[in-house]
Amino acid sequence: MPELPEVETTVRGIKSIESSVIEKIDIFNPNLRWPVPNDLPNFLSGKKILSVHRRAKYIIIKCSNAYLVIHLGMTGKLVFAKPSDTLKKHDHIQITFINNEQVIRYNDPRRFGSVHLVKDNLDDFKLLADLGIEPLVFEFDGNYLFTKARKRNVAIKTFIMNHHIVVGVGNIYASEALFLSGIRPSVSACKVTRRKMEILAKNIKHVLSVAIEKGGSTISDFMNTKGEQGYFQIGHQVYNREDQPCNKCGAKIKKTIIGQRSSFFCSTCQR
Numbered sequence: 214m215p216e217l218p219e220v221e222t223t224v225r226g227i228k229s230i231e232s233s234v235i236e237k238i239d240i241f242n243p244n245l246r247w248p249v250p251n252d253l254p255n256f257l258s259g260k261k262i263l264s265v266h267r268r269a270k271y272i273i274i275k276c277s278n279a280y281l282v283i284h285l286g287m288t289g290k291l292v293f294a295k296p297s298d299t300l301k302k303h304d305h306i307q308i309t310f311i312n313n314e315q316v317i318r319y320n321d322p323r324r325f326g327s328v329h330l331v332k333d334n335l336d337d338f339k340l341l342a343d344l345g346i347e348p349l350v351f352e353f354d355g356n357y358l359f360t361k362a363r364k365r366n367v368a369i370k371t372f373i374m375n376h377h378i379v380v381g382v383g384n385i386y387a388s389e390a391l392f393l394s395g396i397r398p399s400v401s402a403c404k405v406t407r408r409k410m411e412i413l414a415k416n417i418k419h420v421l422s423v424a425i426e427k428g429g430s431t432i433s434d435f436m437n438t439k440g441e442q443g444y445f446q447i448g449h450q451v452y453n454r455e456d457q458p459c460n461k462c463g464a465k466i467k468k469t470i471i472g473q474r475s476s477f478f479c480s481t482c483q484r
């Protein structure tokens with residue numbers, strides 16, 4: 214599943230379409246997680262792209278009259294292609310630009326992704342309205358986590374994966390950040406000290422930033438917009454390493470289920 218780093222990589226990969234004007238949009242198959250709005254091609258044709266950015270795992274393409282919001286779901290990707298390139302299986306949407314040799318295609322074998330047209334205020338869009346803070350902004354820090362964790366009995370791993378608290382901390386990144394911070398994933402969020410929360414916030418930023426630098430790291434078949442294979446789980450300290458030796462102390466990495474998610478930790482290094 215594309216995680217925040219893959220989505221960020223995708224956004225950076227398609228930044229070059231900023232200032233382009235959409236010539237047309239072809240919808241080959243509207244049956245994604247929700248039906249693609251059928252007024253989308255008419256509404257956006259001839260409109261200029263003002264910016265491309267990311268909020269949580271949504272790709273937000275700001276056009277001169279509306280926002281095109283894309284979620285990659287489980288298997289979605291945006292790739293550049295030449296208009297003459299044969300359509301691939303599962304290419305569902307194509308965006309063509311005026312005076313641009315490349316088109317963008319949305320490909321999604323499992324069709325859990327979605328494409329939305331937001332004509333009003335983006336902040337009111339229902340899928341974005343309740344989201345927590347972005348992990349890579351300055352305001353996300355140990356104090357934020359510590360304050361939000363008061364009276365929360367939920368496991369710290371579940372807490373940092375809650376997108377009402379902070380967005381984009383997926384299972385891999387939560388596991389890795391907790392290991393680097395020496396915090397056991399099952400500890401109650403409210404029991405983690407302010408000092409430890411500072412370390413944790415820094416490590417969440419660190420693992421996400423490293424993954425973004427490497428172009429995204431999931432075990433799915435993520436491809437960046439140039440069609441290159443995404444970085445492949447190299448450098449994981451605990452994730453998917455059950456029974457393998459801890460890189461710090463040599464003890465066997467343990468696996469447990471927390472909040473219905475597989476969780477990996479070292480019982481010596483993480484308390």
Ligand SMILES: [Zn+2]
Pocket residue numbers: 459460461462463464479480481482483
């Ligand atoms: Zn260890």
